[in-house]
Amino acid sequence: MTLTQSEIKQQLLVQYRYRIEMHAHTSPASPCSQILPEEMVQTYSRLGYDAVVITNHFSSDLFEGLSKKEAVARYLKDYEETCGAAENSGLQVLLGAEIRFEENRNDYLLYGADREILETVYDYLPAGLAVFRQEVELDRSVFLQAHPFRDGMELADLSLLDGIETLNLHPGHNSRIALAAKYAGENGRKITVAGSDFHHPNRGHEGAAAVRAKILPKDSFALAEILKTGDYLMEIGGTHIVLP
Numbered sequence: 001m002t003l004t005q006s007e008i009k010q011q012l013l014v015q016y017r018y019r020i021e022m023h024a025h026t027s028p029a030s031p032c033s034q035i036l037p038e039e040m041v042q043t044y045s046r047l048g049y050d051a052v053v054i055t056n057h058f059s060s061d062l063f064e065g066l067s068k069k070e071a072v073a074r075y076l077k078d079y080e081e082t083c084g085a086a087e088n089s090g091l092q093v094l095l096g097a098e099i100r101f102e103e104n105r106n107d108y109l110l111y112g113a114d115r116e117i118l119e120t121v122y123d124y125l126p127a128g129l130a131v132f133r134q135e136v137e138l139d140r141s142v143f144l145q146a147h148p149f150r151d152g153m154e155l156a157d158l159s160l161l162d163g164i165e166t167l168n169l170h171p172g173h174n175s176r177i178a179l180a181a182k183y184a185g186e187n188g189r190k191i192t193v194a195g196s197d198f199h200h201p202n203r204g205h206e207g208a209a210a211v212r213a214k215i216l217p218k219d220s221f222a223l224a225e226i227l228k229t230g231d232y233l234m235e236i237g238g239t240h241i242v243l244p
């Protein structure tokens, strides 16, 4: 018996039942965000998501005057508050980061993060992408260029990346997602992800994109593992299913 398209879609939605927001910013850790940690939890619980990765900005200009320990502690405070707000909510909160080195305005998404890794990243912010990737082993993490086709970005050397964020659905930027997807396809099918880049209330972009997985990752390293296997789907607008 041949399945209809809607039957296939239904099967995929059941198989890949866990929805994960891969790109979300809280305030005050990301000064550009107006979403407090508890609002992040309320928003994604209401949308029926299973997990949200907190990918706040991680760059030297946000850490002026702070020691490494202070900078990372301040970075982690929002994540910890989001975890606290999510207790008993059924929403899994995972730690990520959106990193910017001092060399340019490129952003990089890190999945598979903890305090130690963030402290190492902090040390390499002045050195730049190439030195960081050549000197630091990130066996249990995934390191992607965020929205590489957005204005102001420079395409990073793919040999320094595990992949790219192809489907960045921030409504205030043109991330040229079709160009990003095409580029990923033409360059060896590295890891690709979709994310809402959620920052702002009342703009309707919460839950604009998701990754769907068969299992709910227990922490951000487990999420990185899922990305490495390639066994996941992407979703746009809560309706369109995209195979990575």
Ligand SMILES: [Zn+2]
Pocket (backbone or CB within 6 Å): 025, 030, 032, 033, 057, 199
């Ligand atoms: Zn931002």
Ligand SMILES: [Zn+2]
Pocket (backbone or CB within 6 Å): 023, 025, 098, 197
């Ligand atoms: Zn972002």
